[in-house]
Amino acid sequence: VQRPRRATITDVAAEAGVAASTVSRSFTNPARVNQHTRAHVLDVAARLGYAPNPVAQALESGRSNTVALVVPDIANPFFVGFVKGAERTLASSQRTLVLADGRESAVAEEAVVQRLHRAVDGFVLVASRMDDDALRRAAGLAPVVLVNRVTAGLASVVADYVGGAEQIVSHLASLGHRRLVVLGGPSGSWSAARRWTGVRVAADRHGVTAVRLGPFQPTFAAGAAAADAALAEGSSAVVAHNDLLAMGVMARLAQRGVQVPEQVSVVGFDDIFGAALCSPALTTLAERAEESGALAVEALLEGGPSVGPGHPPQVTPTHLVVRGSTAQAAAAGQRGAATRS
């Protein structure tokens, strides 16, 4: 694991019998170099295995062509879409993705920004745990684009959770559910707040009641407690903060002998990998994570069309994926939950 000595621009210049600047131009400004000289330079460079050192280029230009993406948890399947979309967009323009794990912690996130801000051209912060002040502080260090988070003055790309919640409630209401239990996400979470607000508003519009329980951690493990709480509420439909929680809820319900969807319908958010695979398959609200990641990167690099400080958040669409975990509400008399309340 030893590093070989690499040829520099000076080596190439000497070998080719030209000035270093000519070598430089041959690579980065072909128009301003004689085709012949350039061909020769490139030839020598190839022979010497030379390629411009991006670090030196970055020092000179002040731009590293690198963007950092910070997610709360790399291992959470929900976030891979953003990573994928961001990487694709960056790679397509010869840029580099730095990936950092925020460890579900505002402090860790801020440390990441502190550590990296000189080395990258900007940050995409997905579902940031930082508060508004910390976010603005971060934006003072380097360009920042938020994903699924809105803070006044900062550019952001957000999924349409309000419209999505409407789809969920509409779906549930059409199945005859009159009372929804929402298993809320973490109290500091922007998306948890948005999702709950969306459901509440939609519930009003559809004339159904929605009660919020929690907060719960957005994990499979938290599903047990969440399911028990939901059962105690005796509602025929449960809307979980996210798919992980929803899956945990279904596992617990199965364990307690409650049938999904016959006795209780369950809906999640995110449509993560696995939502289609669990049993019953989960009805959930899908968002365009890859697209959001890509848009955020674009906004960062070029101040995209409708994104930027002072601009409203760019909204990406959501759509409800109806699977096996939701069904017609049971008649009140035969509802499993009813016997419990």
Next chain:
Amino acid sequence: VQRPRRATITDVAAEAGVAASTVSRSFTNPARVNQHTRAHVLDVAARLGYAPNPVAQALESGRSNTVALVVPDIANPFFVGFVKGAERTLASSQRTLVLADGRESAVAEEAVVQRLHRAVDGFVLVASRMDDDALRRAAGLAPVVLVNRVTAGLASVVADYVGGAEQIVSHLASLGHRRLVVLGGPSGSWSAARRWTGVRVAADRHGVTAVRLGPFQPTFAAGAAAADAALAEGSSAVVAHNDLLAMGVMARLAQRGVQVPEQVSVVGFDDIFGAALCSPALTTLAERAEESGALAVEALLEGGPSVGPGHPPQVTPTHLVVRGSTAQAAAAGQRGAATRS
């Protein structure tokens, strides 16, 4: 999305009334600076919001404290463990992870190495699609550590697929299965070859027969064709190249009315997120992906204890997770598959 002008070492030096070198030492070599001067310098630096520019540091030292991890597909849940482990290890020593997507292509991978090799301290290549020559070429450009791939002369960290295959076959044999169908992975895949070899050897030892079908793409979608092929073979147990394929197989079997595990047992590799969630839950061989990612990074950074060119691959353990998709082989007469063969 505009970048503010940052204070440089010169600004701090001027403001503090010392030389730039003193400021430099105050940050990177505290021992060689008077405690008083240092305190003052740090104070001024803090006031000016100064922090050393890592790009300039990298240019000077030739080391960027950055490691690139290349995976065949960022969105494949199997790979997130490696990413997580690598990131954790890097972050704990104030280093940075660059993540690149190899797009399941040797060409794309090689392009990534070409593009990044000057900007990073080395590469961790997970399940690389490149051939041995390309790999050695890459290692000539920058330090390389392979994960789940062995090439003579290159450092590597690999999961114990041979031992794992033994666990799988032993499990299946103990359930009375006498004939195994292996649904092989892509033909160029090192891990596919290892897995098949492991199963074949173990099958010999246990006196059961193993036939290999394929190659199949390691995807859910490929499961349909794979399942049909397996059914045609009329075996009571199927070992799929990976979990994605195994899940696709189970979905197809369900569609064709074949009961898992009553009629056919199914085993996968990887224990990805979702393997526990599908129905029936998948019996599969788990490996320590995070550990592998972490070990690879360590090997890269310090030439770890037993890893490096000329060293044998470092092997991480695997273990079989038995879930609902495997069961006692049905008696031959009542085997669903038997009527087909």
Next chain:
DNA sequence: TTGAAAGCGCTAACAA
């Protein structure tokens, strides 16, 4: 313990 000076590899004026 501190400062001055050189230089990491490259690019960007400015001349020629």
Next chain:
DNA sequence: TTGTTAGCGCTTTCAA
């Protein structure tokens, strides 16, 4: 069209 010169921000001899 090409070469010369001066840095980008930092670290590191070498002296003082």
